[in-house]
Amino acid sequence: MQALKYDNVFLPNMKPLKPSLEELPKLARDKSKESKQFFKMLKRRTPKNLDYIVSDLHDAEFEKTDCLSCANCCKTTSPMFTHVDIKRISKHLRMKEMQFIDKYLNNDEDDFMVLKEMPCAFLDSDNSCFIYDVRPKACSEYPHTNRRKFIQLTELTVNNTSVCPAAYNIVENLKETLLNKLDKKGKSQRKRS
Ligand code: SF4
Numbered sequence: 001m002q003a004l005k006y007d008n009v010f011l012p013n014m015k016p017l018k019p020s021l022e023e024l025p026k027l028a029r030d031k032s033k034e035s036k037q038f039f040k041m042l043k044r045r046t047p048k049n050l051d052y053i054v055s056d057l058h059d060a061e062f063e064k065t066d067c068l069s070c071a072n073c074c075k076t077t078s079p080m081f082t083h084v085d086i087k088r089i090s091k092h093l094r095m096k097e098m099q100f101i102d103k104y105l106n107n108d109e110d111d112f113m114v115l116k117e118m119p120c121a122f123l124d125s126d127n128s129c130f131i132y133d134v135r136p137k138a139c140s141e142y143p144h145t146n147r148r149k150f151i152q153l154t155e156l157t158v159n160n161t162s163v164c165p166a167a168y169n170i171v172e173n174l175k176e177t178l179l180n181k182l183d184k185k186g187k188s189q190r191k192r193s
């Protein structure tokens with residue numbers, strides 16, 4: 001069982017989040033320009049195996065990240081609800097789709113269906129999700145670092161670094177991994193010339 005957090009009291013088997021939610025916004029802001037430049041460069045020279053590299057970093061990060069000690073995404077940002085999500089969740093809650101929409105959702109400025117209020121109404125006091133098995137697809141994919149065609153999601157990913165400590169670490173580790181590789185490649189080319 002994963003560790004739980006109550007009112008900032010850490011239970012014995014709980015790993016603290018790194019970076020903490022208090023320091024994350026400033027760290028993400030400080031790194032934002034560098035990350036945007038890095039992804040701009042990556043779009044010009046995308047490694048063929050980029051999705052695999054990011055997916056490995058994602059898996060390694062979530063091995064040590066306990067989302068139940070965080071839930072910052074559920075507290076601060078709304079997922080997008082597709083019609084399929086609405087159908088599935090309202091059926092699970094034994095509500096009519098329109099009733100579900102009226103109670104929980106609004107249209108945002110881009111006309112996507114999003115939560116009326118944050119934190120999410122389905123977030124329980126122990127940071128678990130009441131509707132975990134039927135949650136929106138966007139929730140199950142968050143922070144979108146284990147998706148195909150990651151290169152198309154880099155702007156979203158930089159935005160997510162200020163919300164999600166795991167996304168922040170994945171981006172920092174990706175920069176370190178790829179910039180090291182490019183540096184080694186550059187050195188070996190210089191040796192040959
Ligand atoms: S539906 Fe569940 S996983 Fe999605 S934001 Fe709400 S509490 Fe979090």
Ligand code: SF4
Binds near residue numbers: 066067165
């Ligand atoms: S996905 Fe990120 S923001 Fe959401 S609970 Fe896990 S670590 Fe926190």
